[in-house]
Amino acid sequence: MSGKTLRSDSIPGIEFIQKKRGVSEYRLRKNNLTILHKEFAGTGVVTSNILYFAGARDEQLGATGVAHMLEHMLFKPTTFDLEQNIDSGAMQFERETGIVLNANTWKDRTTYYFSYPKEHIDRALQIEAERMRHLVLTDKEFQPERANVLSEFDMYFGDPFFALELAIRGSAFHAHPYGHETLGFREDIESFTIEKLKWFYDEYYWPGNAVLMIVGDCTKHETLVKVKKYFAKIPKSPKKRWRHTISEPPQEGLRRIEIKRPSNTNILSVGIKHPGFPSKGWFETLMVFAVVANGPESILKRRFVDSGIATDISYVLEPTSEENIAILNIVLSKPKTHQSTEVELLKTLKSLKQKGVAKKLSQEVIGLITDDLYSRESSMKFVRELTEYTSSGDWTKMFSSEQHLNMMTPRNIIERIENLFDEKKLTIGYFIGE
Amino acid sequence: MKQKENNSAVLRSVEIERPGEKIVFFKISVDLHIQNTVYAEALQLVYPEVLLTGSGKYNRKRFTDLLRDIGSSIQAETSDGILTITVCTTSEHLKKTLNLLKIFITKPRFEKKELLRIQQIETGKLELYKENARSRAIDQLRNNLFGEGDRRYEYEPDSVIRSIKKITVHDLRDMHAHVASKKWIATIGGSGKTIKLILNTISHIAQKNKPETKVTRSAPKLIRGRNIMLLNIPSKQNIEFAIGSNLPLTLDAGEYPAFVFGMNVLAKWGGFTGRLMSIVREKEGLTYGIYGKTESVYATELGYWRIFTFFSPKDTIRGLTSALREIAAINKKGITDSEFYRFKTILKTQQILIHDSLIESVKQLHELQTQGLTLKTYQDFTSALQNVKKDEVNVALKKYLSPKNLVIAGAGPVNSIAKQIQKLK
Numbered sequence: 001m002s003g004k005t006l007r008s009d010s011i012p013g014i015e016f017i018q019k020k021r022g023v024s025e026y027r028l029r030k031n032n033l034t035i036l037h038k039e040f041a042g043t044g045v046v047t048s049n050i051l052y053f054a055g056a057r058d059e060q061l062g063a064t065g066v067a068h069m070l071e072h073m074l075f076k077p078t079t080f081d082l083e084q085n086i087d088s089g090a091m092q093f094e095r096e097t098g099i100v101l102n103a104n105t106w107k108d109r110t111t112y113y114f115s116y117p118k119e120h121i122d123r124a125l126q127i128e129a130e131r132m133r134h135l136v137l138t139d140k141e142f143q144p145e146r147a148n149v150l151s152e153f154d155m156y157f158g159d160p161f162f163a164l165e166l167a168i169r170g171s172a173f174h175a176h177p178y179g180h181e182t183l184g185f186r187e188d189i190e191s192f193t194i195e196k197l198k199w200f201y202d203e204y205y206w207p208g209n210a211v212l213m214i215v216g217d218c219t220k221h222e223t224l225v226k227v228k229k230y231f232a233k234i235p236k237s238p239k240k241r242w243r244h245t246i247s248e249p250p251q252e253g254l255r256r257i258e259i260k261r262p263s264n265t266n267i268l269s270v271g272i273k274h275p276g277f278p279s280k281g282w283f284e285t286l287m288v289f290a291v292v293a294n295g296p297e298s299i300l301k302r303r304f305v306d307s308g309i310a311t312d313i314s315y316v317l318e319p320t321s322e323e324n325i326a327i328l329n330i331v332l333s334k335p336k337t338h339q340s341t342e343v344e345l346l347k348t349l350k351s352l353k354q355k356g357v358a359k360k361l362s363q364e365v366i367g368l369i370t371d372d373l374y375s376r377e378s379s380m381k382f383v384r385e386l387t388e389y390t391s392s393g394d395w396t397k398m399f400s401s402e403q404h405l406n407m408m409t410p411r412n413i414i415e416r417i418e419n420l421f422d423e424k425k426l427t428i429g430y431f432i433g434e
Numbered sequence: 435m436k437q438k439e440n441n442s443a444v445l446r447s448v449e450i451e452r453p454g455e456k457i458v459f460f461k462i463s464v465d466l467h468i469q470n471t472v473y474a475e476a477l478q479l480v481y482p483e484v485l486l487t488g489s490g491k492y493n494r495k496r497f498t499d500l501l502r503d504i505g506s507s508i509q510a511e512t513s514d515g516i517l518t519i520t521v522c523t524t525s526e527h528l529k530k531t532l533n534l535l536k537i538f539i540t541k542p543r544f545e546k547k548e549l550l551r552i553q554q555i556e557t558g559k560l561e562l563y564k565e566n567a568r569s570r571a572i573d574q575l576r577n578n579l580f581g582e583g584d585r586r587y588e589y590e591p592d593s594v595i596r597s598i599k600k601i602t603v604h605d606l607r608d609m610h611a612h613v614a615s616k617k618w619i620a621t622i623g624g625s626g627k628t629i630k631l632i633l634n635t636i637s638h639i640a641q642k643n644k645p646e647t648k649v650t651r652s653a654p655k656l657i658r659g660r661n662i663m664l665l666n667i668p669s670k671q672n673i674e675f676a677i678g679s680n681l682p683l684t685l686d687a688g689e690y691p692a693f694v695f696g697m698n699v700l701a702k703w704g705g706f707t708g709r710l711m712s713i714v715r716e717k718e719g720l721t722y723g724i725y726g727k728t729e730s731v732y733a734t735e736l737g738y739w740r741i742f743t744f745f746s747p748k749d750t751i752r753g754l755t756s757a758l759r760e761i762a763a764i765n766k767k768g769i770t771d772s773e774f775y776r777f778k779t780i781l782k783t784q785q786i787l788i789h790d791s792l793i794e795s796v797k798q799l800h801e802l803q804t805q806g807l808t809l810k811t812y813q814d815f816t817s818a819l820q821n822v823k824k825d826e827v828n829v830a831l832k833k834y835l836s837p838k839n840l841v842i843a844g845a846g847p848v849n850s851i852a853k854q855i856q857k858l859k
Contacts, residue, residue: 045790091716095707098780100787117786147719154746155722158671216790263669264565296486297498306551311558333558363502370505370524373457378791433669 011224013232021399023386024220028228031236033207036386036395037223038215040379046216047379048124049113050132051390054204056107056182057322058243062191064177065184066200068105069149069192074112075103076141078134089127093120100380105182107320109391115380118217122226128212129230132205137198146192153183160265160431165316165327167257168271172325172427176248206237211390216379248323255427263433266332268341271427272420274326277319278389278397283404284416285326289315290364291357291413292349293328299360300330303348308333309341319388325427338430349421354410361413365405372401435789437799439809440633445640447620448799448809449629452792458523458531459793460622460632461800464613467515470582472589474515476597479556480549481609482510482517487548490537494548497534506531508538514730515585516804517613525628532635539639544606553598560591560598567667567674567845572740574663574843575676579738580654586730586738621800623792654680654736657839660859664852665845673750673846677757678726678740681834685733685806691818692830693739694728699769699777699827700760700835701726701741707780709760710741720753721745733806739835747847751854754842758858762837768828781819 010016014035017025026035055067074090081089094101099116114124156162166181173179183189212231214223251273275281292299293313304310310330317326330341376382389398419425436451466478486508487494501507506523508531519539523531563569573588580586589597618640622632657679683690702708703725706716710724724743731737741761745753769777788795802812844855 040790043789044786047790091706094705095712096776096779098705098707098777098783100705115787115790117783144717144719148715148722151719151722151746151749154671155744158669160669261669264561265669295498295502297495297502305555308554308558311555311562331558331562333561359499363499366505367502370522373524374459374522374793377457377793380790 011221011228013228014224018396020396023395023398025395026224028207028231030232031207031234033227033231033234034211035224035227036211036213036390037220038382039219040216040382043217043379044118045115045379046118046121046124046214046218047113047115047383048121048128049111049213049215049383049387050128051109051111051211051213051387052204053109053209053243053391054200055105055109056180056184057177058200058204059177059180059184062188063196063200064180064188065149065182066188066192066196067110068182068184069146069189070197070200071103071105071110071112072145072149073137073142073197074131074135076145077136078130079136080130080134082136089130093123093127099124106391107178107182107318107324109387111387111391113380113383121214121218121223125226125230129234132207132210133234135201135205137194137201139194142192142194142197146189149183149189150186153186153189156183157186160259160261160263160267161269161329163259163261164267164269164429164431167259168269168327168427168429169325171255171257172251172271172273173248176246176322178320178322178324204241206241207231207234208237209241211395213383213386213390215383215386251424254423256429257427258430258432260432260434263431265431265433266335266338267429267431268330268332268338268345269429269431270328270342270345271325271429272328273323273425274317274420276322276324277392278394278401278404280404281416282319283401284408284412285420286317286368287361287364287405287408288413288416288420289317289326289328290368291360292417294364294367299352299356300345300348304330304341304345309337309344319392321392335433338432342428346421349417352414352417354414357413358410361408361410365408368405369402435792435795437809441808442637443617445618445620445637446803446808447622447633447636448803449633450621450623450792450795450799451626451629452623453625455623455625455628455792456525457792458525458528458624458628458632459521459796460620460624461518461520461796462636463516463518463619463800463804464616465516465804466512466609466612466616467585470515470585470587472593473597473600475589476594477601477605477609478512478515478517479594480552480598480601481606482512483552483556484544484549484606485510485538485542485610487552488543488545489534490541490543492537493543493545497538500534501531504530506534508535518800518804525625528628528631532631536635536639542610544603544610546603549601549603549606553601556598557595560595564591565667565669567665567670567672568742568744570665570667570845571674571676571843572742574665574845575678575740575841576738578655578661578663578841578843579657579678579680584654585735619800619803621796621803623796654682654738656680657841659839661841662856662859663841663843664848664855666847666849666852667845668847668849670846672744672746673844673848674744675754676740676742676843677840678738679836679840680736681728681731681738682736683731683834684736685731685815686811689826689830689833690731691815692822692826693834695777695781695819695822696764696769696827696831696835697726697728697739698781699773700764702780703727707776709764710743710757713760714743714753714756718752718756720749720756724757731805733811744846747851750851751858754855754858758837761835761840764831765835765837766832768831769824771824774824774827778820785816
C-alpha cells in the first residue's frame with residue numbers, strides 16, 4: 001500500500017474501471033462479470049438488472065425467437081430450486097414479497113430485472129446468480145411455456161402495425177438477423193427443442209457476457225460485497241464467446257410489400273435504414289423523426305393529419321448497435337390512398353429546407369433533453385435507459401447524448417433526410433383493409 | 435418523499451415533495467359529469483383537444499412554440515366525465531410554464547377552424563376505435579352494468595361520430611364555463627419551492643370559480659344470471675374479454691378494503707402472483723395475460739369489478755371455463771391462510787415501490803383523489819388493507835364476487851364459436 005489511498009469501495013477481487021455522473025463501473029476479476037452501480041439514497045427501493053449480450057441478432061435461421069423463448073425459461077426452476085422443492089426461485093420471490101419482476105429480449109440483448117424494497121437485495125442477487133448457470137431445461141417446463149409464447153405471438157400478430165413491420169423487416173434485410181422479429185417466426189417457435197435452447201444458454205449465459213446493474217437505495221460498498229458473495233463462485237466460460245457479424249448486402253432499389261386483411265384500417269409504412277446507436281447518425285435520425293413527426297405541430301402532422309389525409313402518424317426507432325430499420329407509420333383516413341400518400345410524403349420530405357426545420361430542431365433538442373430528465377427519475381427508469389446504452393457497447397454514452405443533440409444543425413437534418421429517404425434505403429409497406 | 439394535503443372551497447390539493455428535484459409534474463382535474471348523453475360524450479372528446487389549440491393572443495402554433503421552446507408540455511383529456519390537465523416541466527422553466535397555464539385555463543380561443551380540424555381528427559380516431567377489440571369488450575361490459583346517463587356508459591362510435599359533427603363553438607364555451615364553476619383537484623410533484631409556486635398560481639385561478647353544482651347519480655343495473663355479449667371483429671387474431679359485475683360499495687364502505695384484498699388474491703393486476711395468472715396462464719397455458727381489479731369506485735358512486743383477458747378462438751372455451759371455475763372457487767371457499775399472509779406483504783410492498791418514482795406517485799394519488807379519496811382517507815384505506823381479517827375478505831368475496839351473476843363481454847373473431855360461448859350461460 002505504498003502511499004496509495006484505499007478507495008472506499010475497494011473489495012479484493014473487484015476492480016474499479018471508471019465512474020461517470022454517479023455511475024461506477026467494476027469488474028469481477030475471477031469471471032469478468034461487469035458491474036454498474038448508482039445510488040438513489042433514501043427511496044427504500046433498489047432495481048437490479050442483468051443484461052446478457054444475446055438477442056435476436058445471435059439467432060440462426062430455423063431458430064429465430066430462441067433468445068426470447070429462453071428469456072421465458074429463466075423464470076423456471078434452477079437445480080437449487082428443485083433441491084428445495086420450489087417451482088421457481090424468481091416466481092417464488094414475487095409471490096412471497098410482491099416485488100416487481102420482468103424481462104425483455106431485443107435485437108442485441110436480453111435483460112432481466114427485479115425492483116424491490118432494499119431489504120431484499122441479497123435474495124435478488126442470489127436468484128440472478130443461480131439462474132445464470134443452473135437453469136433446469138426440460139420438456140416438462142418448456143412445453144406449457146411454449147404455448148404462452150405462441151399466445152404472445154398471436155396477441156401481437158393480430159395488430160396490423162406489427163404484421164406490417166414484420167413483413168417490412170423481412171424484405172429490408174436479406175442476410176442480417178435484424179430482418180426477423182425478436183419473437184421469431186411462428187413456425188420456428190413451433191419447432192423449438194430443448195436442445196436448441198440449451199445450446200443458446202450454454203453459448204451466451206456466462207458472467208463475461210453479462211453486465212449486472214444495481215441502482216437505488218444501496219451503497220457501493222454494500223453492493224459490491226454482495227455481488228462478490230453470489231457471483232464470484234460462477235466460473236468463466238470455458239471457451240471464447242463468438243458473436244458473429246453479418247454484413248447486409250447493399251440494397252439496390254426500393255422494396256415493397258403488401259398485406260391485405262379484412263379491416264377498417266389502412267396504413268402506409270415506410271421502413272428506413274439508419275446508422276447504429278448511439279452514433280451521431282442515429283441521433284440525427286432521431287432528430288429527423290422528431291422534427292417531421294413528433295407532436296401535432298410536426299411537419300407531417302400538419303401536412304397529412306390537419307388536411308384529413310391521415311388520422312395519425314407515428315414512428316418506431318430502436319437503439320440497436322448496428323444499422324437497422326426505423327418505421328414511419330401513416331394511418332390513412334380513406335382506403336386505397338396509399339399510393340397518392342406515398343408520393344406526397346416523399347415530395348414533402350424532399351422539399352424541406354434548412355429554414356423550415358431550424359425552429360423545430362431547437363424545440364426538439366430541448367424537448368429530448370427534458371425527456372432524458374424524466375426518463376431517469378426513478379431506479380427502474382434509470383436502469384431501462386442504462387440498459388440500451390450498455391447493450392450498444394458503451395454505457396458512458398448515456399451522458400453524452402445531450403452533447404450530440406446540442407451540436408446538431410439544420411443542415412445536418414436536411415442532409416440526413418436526403419440520406420435516409422434515398423430509395424436504396426427504403427422498404428415501403430401497405431396494409432390494405434378489405 | 436413528503437406528502438401534504440390542502441383543502442379549500444374551490445381547490446383540494448396533495449403535494450408530493452422531493453427535495454432538490456428538478457422535474458415538475460402535476461395534474462389538475464375537474465369532474466364535469468352531470469348526465470351522460472351521446473352529445474355529452476362527443477363534447478368531452480372534442481373539448482380538451484380544442485382547448486389545446488390556442489389561448490389568449492396566441493394561436494395554436496404560437497402557443498405550442500412557446501411551450502416547446504422551454505421543453506414543457508400541457509396535455510388535456512377527459513375520461514368518465516373527468517377532465518384532467520397534465521403539466522410537465524422543469525424547475526428552471528416553471529414560471530414561464532405557469533404563465534402559459536394561466537392563459538390556457540382562463541382564455542381559450544375556441545376558433546371555428548380549429549374545431550373543424552379537431553372534429554375531423556376525432557372522427558377518424560373513432561373509425562379506428564370500432565376495431566379496438568379490447569376497448570369494445572370493456573364498453574360492452576360497462577353498458578351492461580350501467581344505464582345511459584351514467585358516466586361509465588359508452589355510446590356506439592357511429593352515434594358519437596354524428597354528434598361530433600354537431601358541436602359548435604358555443605357548446606365549447608358553455609363547457610368551459612362549466613369547468614370554471616367546479617371544484618378543482620390537484621396533485622403536485624416537485625421540490626418544495628416549485629410546489630409553493632404552483633399552488634399559488636392554481637389557487638389564484640381557482641378563486642374565480644364558484645362552488646360545486648349538484649350532480650345526478652344513477653343506480654347501476656342489477657345483474658341476474660350470466661349475460662353474454664359478443665361483438666364480431668373479424669380482423670383480430672384473439673378474442674378480448676371483459677368479465678365483471680357491479681360492486682355495490684363506495685370507497686368508504688367498510689367492506690371495500692376486504693373486497694380489494696380478495697380481488698388481488700384472485701387476479702392481482704400486473705405480475706404473476708394472482709391465482710388466475712398462476713393457473714390459467716402458468717399451469718394451463720391458455721392465455722398470455724389475465725388480470726382483474728375494481729374500477730370506477732368513487733366516494734359517492736358505486737363501481738364494478740372487471741377481469742381482463744384474451745384467448746385464441748381455439749382456446750376460448752377452455753380459457754373461459756377455467757376463469758369461471760377460479761371465480762367460483764374463490765367465491766365458495768375464499769382465500770387460504772397462506773394467501774392471506776402473502777398478500778399482506780405483497781400489498782405493503784406495492785406501497786413501498788411507488789416511492790421509487792415521483793411521477794408514478796403523483797399519477798397514483800391523483801387517480802385516487804379524482805375518485806374522492808383525500809390523502810387522509812387514502813392513508814386510512816391502505817391501513818385498512820393491512821389490518822383486514824381473512825374472514826372479512828371471504829365474506830366480501832362471497833357477497834360480491836358471484837360466478838352466477840356476471841357479464842361476459844367478448845370482442846374479436848367470435849362468430850365461429852359464438853354458440854359454444856353462449857352455452858356458458
